[in-house]
Amino acid sequence: MNSQSSPTPRNFLDIDRVTAAYGETQVLHGVSLDVSEGEMHVLLGPSGCGKTTLLRAISGLQPISGGTMTLGGTRIDDKAPDKRGLAMVFQHYALFPNMSVRGNLAFGLRGKGLSRPQIDERVERMLHTVDLTARADARPAALSGGQRQRVALARALVVEPRLLLLDEPLSALDAQIRKRLQLELKRLQRAAGLTAILVTHDQDEAMRLGDRITLMDAGHIAQTSTPAEIHARPANRFVARFFGEANILPADWFVPGLGGHAVVHPTALMPAPDASATVFTADVIDTEHLGALRRVNCRASGEEIRFDFLPASTPLDITPGTRIAFGVRGDAIHYVDG
Amino acid sequence: MSRHLSGSFLFLLAGLFALPFLAIALSAVATDWSDALLPRHIGLDVITSVLGDPRFQASVLRSLAISFTALALSLALIVPAIVAAHVYWPALDRWFARLVVLPYAVPAVVLVVGYLRVFSQPPVQINGTPTLLALAYVPLCFPMLYVNVKNALQGLAVRDWLDAGRLVGATDERVLLCVVLPMIAPAIGLACVLNLGILMGEFVYANLLVGGRFETLQIYMFAQRSESGSVTSVIILAYFLTLLLLTALAIWLSARGGTDKR
Ligand SMILES: Nc1ncnc2c1ncn2[C@@H]1O[C@H](COP(=O)(O)OP(=O)(O)OP(=O)(O)O)[C@@H](O)[C@H]1O
Ligand SMILES: [Mg+2]
Numbered sequence: 159m160n161s162q163s164s165p166t167p168r169n170f171l172d173i174d175r176v177t178a179a180y181g182e183t184q185v186l187h188g189v190s191l192d193v194s195e196g197e198m199h200v201l202l203g204p205s206g207c208g209k210t211t212l213l214r215a216i217s218g219l220q221p222i223s224g225g226t227m228t229l230g231g232t233r234i235d236d237k238a239p240d241k242r243g244l245a246m247v248f249q250h251y252a253l254f255p256n257m258s259v260r261g262n263l264a265f266g267l268r269g270k271g272l273s274r275p276q277i278d279e280r281v282e283r284m285l286h287t288v289d290l291t292a293r294a295d296a297r298p299a300a301l302s303g304g305q306r307q308r309v310a311l312a313r314a315l316v317v318e319p320r321l322l323l324l325d326e327p328l329s330a331l332d333a334q335i336r337k338r339l340q341l342e343l344k345r346l347q348r349a350a351g352l353t354a355i356l357v358t359h360d361q362d363e364a365m366r367l368g369d370r371i372t373l374m375d376a377g378h379i380a381q382t383s384t385p386a387e388i389h390a391r392p393a394n395r396f397v398a399r400f401f402g403e404a405n406i407l408p409a410d411w412f413v414p415g416l417g418g419h420a421v422v423h424p425t426a427l428m429p430a431p432d433a434s435a436t437v438f439t440a441d442v443i444d445t446e447h448l449g450a451l452r453r454v455n456c457r458a459s460g461e462e463i464r465f466d467f468l469p470a471s472t473p474l475d476i477t478p479g480t481r482i483a484f485g486v487r488g489d490a491i492h493y494v495d496g
Numbered sequence: 497m498s499r500h501l502s503g504s505f506l507f508l509l510a511g512l513f514a515l516p517f518l519a520i521a522l523s524a525v526a527t528d529w530s531d532a533l534l535p536r537h538i539g540l541d542v543i544t545s546v547l548g549d550p551r552f553q554a555s556v557l558r559s560l561a562i563s564f565t566a567l568a569l570s571l572a573l574i575v576p577a578i579v580a581a582h583v584y585w586p587a588l589d590r591w592f593a594r595l596v597v598l599p600y601a602v603p604a605v606v607l608v609v610g611y612l613r614v615f616s617q618p619p620v621q622i623n624g625t626p627t628l629l630a631l632a633y634v635p636l637c638f639p640m641l642y643v644n645v646k647n648a649l650q651g652l653a654v655r656d657w658l659d660a661g662r663l664v665g666a667t668d669e670r671v672l673l674c675v676v677l678p679m680i681a682p683a684i685g686l687a688c689v690l691n692l693g694i695l696m697g698e699f700v701y702a703n704l705l706v707g708g709r710f711e712t713l714q715i716y717m718f719a720q721r722s723e724s725g726s727v728t729s730v731i732i733l734a735y736f737l738t739l740l741l742l743t744a745l746a747i748w749l750s751a752r753g754g755t756d757k758r
Binding site: 211214217218219238239241242245246248250252254255256257265266269270313317344 | 524594653656657659660663664665666674675678679
């Protein structure tokens with residue numbers, strides 16, 4: 159589903175060892191990141207790791223204390239926010255409540271040397287793109303959450319930015335509408351060839367939307383990779399922990415004498431057909447239903463083990479207290495240091 | 497049943513509160529009310545004679561002029577300060593809240609004596625002038641303005657709006673004028689109406705600072721206290737109706753502010 163497009167030779171956005179602080183508290187510790195043209199780059203990380211701060215630093219709303227940033231080959235870190243050619247969608251939308259949808263869109267176009275008809279034309283076109291023509295004269299308060307989100311997106315896009323920054327744009331919406339807007343957002347971005355950085359808390363959203371994902375940890379970049387890669391080959395234990403529910407087991411269970419840890423996804427475990435394939439045995443604690451999958455929680459030598467299987471194709475009779483012997487294919491194991 | 501009961505209780509209470517008002521109204525229109533429970537004759541001559549009295553009209557105009565001057569000055573001084581403190585210096589805001597209630601905390605007489613001292617000698621010798629009264633009224637308007645404007649600001653995403661503006665090259669001033677001001681306008685209006693009510697009814701400052709030299713409505717009313725009861729009643733009635741009107745305006749404004757916010 160996600161394209162494995164290799165980055166173009168020259169990076170469109172180049173962030174090089176950027177640092178930022180609030181007073182004495184350093185929040186970004188030398189962040190380097192590159193984004194190619196037309197890419198949807200997802201920024202993911204635990205709360206407080208500095209995602210919003212990084213977006214604000216890129217936009218110029220947050221001053222940086224070190225490092226450089228270039229966009230499309232020109233330095234932007236010394237430019238005013240409105241001279242950087244980017245737009246931002248705020249987490250709580252920050253729509254102007256006293257203006258109509260149309261007024262919100264037009265606000266950013268005034269004072270840019272455009273004539274009235276030119277402004278109107280661009281606003282109407284954008285309203286059409288996000289399917290809000292019918293609500294153009296409504297105030298934001300009269301719109302649904304999803305519509306407000308689309309207004310926020312339209313207001314950002316109407317200035318025709320070279321880079322779109324989205325700070326948790328969908329987090330205020332309920333799951334149903336969020337799924338739909340994820341699709342819409344992705345289509346819009348693809349169709350317009352937009353370059354975007356999207357911040358999210360939600361790893362499913364990251365996997366679904368991102369061409370590449372950058373995981374941040376306390377002001378550092380933990381890893382930047384494609385969704386498939388970051389899932390299958392996490393760079394370290396933090397990344398492995400963050401992505402879902404991988405089993406992180408002592409490496410010497412699989413390779414005697416090896417230090418560090420082995421990352422094994424719950425679906426990669428196989429009940430061992432015979433003794434020679436057995437790597438370890440575990441006692442079943444309980445089972446849960448995860449939609450089509452069945453999750454089995456077990457314990458082996460003090461480690462919690464999660465094992466998922468498809469009851470539809472692999473009927474297994476597992477009850478609490480059962481002991482299971484597990485095998486793992488060698489290529490399904492990923493080793494990390496530490 | 498209990499609904500019924502509480503309903504009639506409310507009516508009773510309202511009637512009780514309305515009684516003095518009705519009596520005043522009655523007294524205002526009574527031409528002969530000496531030896532019976534209710535007046536013998538009623539007529540509008542006292543009302544027309546008071547309302548037509550040039551001295552009454554002049555006092556109303558003076559009060560209005562002083563109140564509006566003070567209100568305009570306090571608006572110009574305090575509203576930008578409240579907004580600026582809220583947006584740019586949140587740390588100072590706590591002190592603001594404490595300072596602004598001082599005119600309520602310090603007894604009026606103490607303040608007035610202080611004013612009389614300060615303004616009795618150069619460089620600013622304005623004792624006894626309406627200018628001094630208007631200036632003394634300015635801080636009286638602060639608490640009401642502060643509370644209302646601050647409340648309105650609290651619910652607004654002002655920082656986000658400023659950020660959104662900066663990204664498209666809109667100055668903070670433009671966002672404050674085009675977005676924040678319209679959003680807090682109902683609150684400002686409400687505070688103005690309430691302040692107007694306070695200032696139109698103010699007597700202590702007016703009496704001590706200007707007295708008979710600049711007869712405001714309240715000073716006029718005080719001077720008329722020895723006239724016939726009817727005259728006093730008419731003045732009180734007129735004052736009361738004006739306040740009622742202002743209150744209705746205030747309620748309407750605050751309701752509008754409430755619907756605008758979400
Ligand atoms: N205005 C500020 N003043 C001081 N510290 C701040 C300020 N804003 C953020 N911080 C701190 O900087 C760190 C990073 O904040 P930031 O908002 O960038 O995190 P985030 O990754 O966006 O978190 P979340 O996922 O919760 O939005 C946090 O520890 C936060 O407490
Ligand atoms: Mg954030």
